[in-house]
Amino acid sequence: MSRGEQIYKGKAKIVYAGEDPDTLVLHFKDDTSAFDGEKVEQLASKGKVNNQFNAFIMEHLQAAGVPTHFLHLINDTDSLVRRLDMIPVECVVRNRAAGSLSRRLGVEEGLILEPPVFEFFLKNDALHDPMINTSHILSFGWASEDEIHAMRRWSLRVNMLLTALFAAADLILVDFKLEFGRYEGELFLGDEFSPDGCRLWDAKTLEKMDKDRFRRNLGGVVEAYVEVARRLGVPLS
Numbered sequence: 001m002s003r004g005e006q007i008y009k010g011k012a013k014i015v016y017a018g019e020d021p022d023t024l025v026l027h028f029k030d031d032t033s034a035f036d037g038e039k040v041e042q043l044a045s046k047g048k049v050n051n052q053f054n055a056f057i058m059e060h061l062q063a064a065g066v067p068t069h070f071l072h073l074i075n076d077t078d079s080l081v082r083r084l085d086m087i088p089v090e091c092v093v094r095n096r097a098a099g100s101l102s103r104r105l106g107v108e109e110g111l112i113l114e115p116p117v118f119e120f121f122l123k124n125d126a127l128h129d130p131m132i133n134t135s136h137i138l139s140f141g142w143a144s145e146d147e148i149h150a151m152r153r154w155s156l157r158v159n160m161l162l163t164a165l166f167a168a169a170d171l172i173l174v175d176f177k178l179e180f181g182r183y184e185g186e187l188f189l190g191d192e193f194s195p196d197g198c199r200l201w202d203a204k205t206l207e208k209m210d211k212d213r214f215r216r217n218l219g220g221v222v223e224a225y226v227e228v229a230r231r232l233g234v235p236l237s
């Protein structure tokens, strides 16, 4: 399986054309960024860990009936996915207050959110990914009403599935971000699911096991990702 031309260079991934025009190769880099790319560092093995972590989660979701773009692992750092027409919107689900929600609404980190909070953000680095609502999505034509409903429904379904998966590994799924796209008129989960795009706390100690370790200079970033993978039974090479 060879990579074709580079299609997109993101902060943590490079996307290449696949051999078949309907596919893409996701290459997971060791680069780790935060604060809209203001803080960037290379963390050895992170690309490999996230690639294998993402494969495990995507296969778990697929087995539970969630349509995802994931096809298969290619090697340690690369995965083959279906090529989607991406919707430029980020879907965030929150089970506990943290991060931008705590800052925006002045609520204490850790507050349990029941029912979970669901938010849309515009995927736009230059504008710092502003929060948007369904009215913006419709008026600017980013997605249809049906797609908005489907993104919300699948995000909440993913939350139920992954909250249970992580709870069985003594981890609290605090929040996460998903992105969706279209393939042959259907909505698919795209992008990745890794500790770079979610918050995970140890259920007993509430220790942070996700990218907040990097954002807050806590150290042991990849070690925490590896520990999460170990607890879930993710096979790491």
Ligand code: C5P
Pocket (backbone or CB within 6 Å): 090, 092, 098, 099, 100, 101, 129, 175, 176, 177, 196, 197, 198, 199, 211
């Ligand atoms: O920063 P905020 O609290 O809004 O992030 C909510 C969740 O979404 C976190 O788990 C964060 O890692 C994830 N996120 C992301 N990519 C973004 C924005 C948020 O993965 N561009």
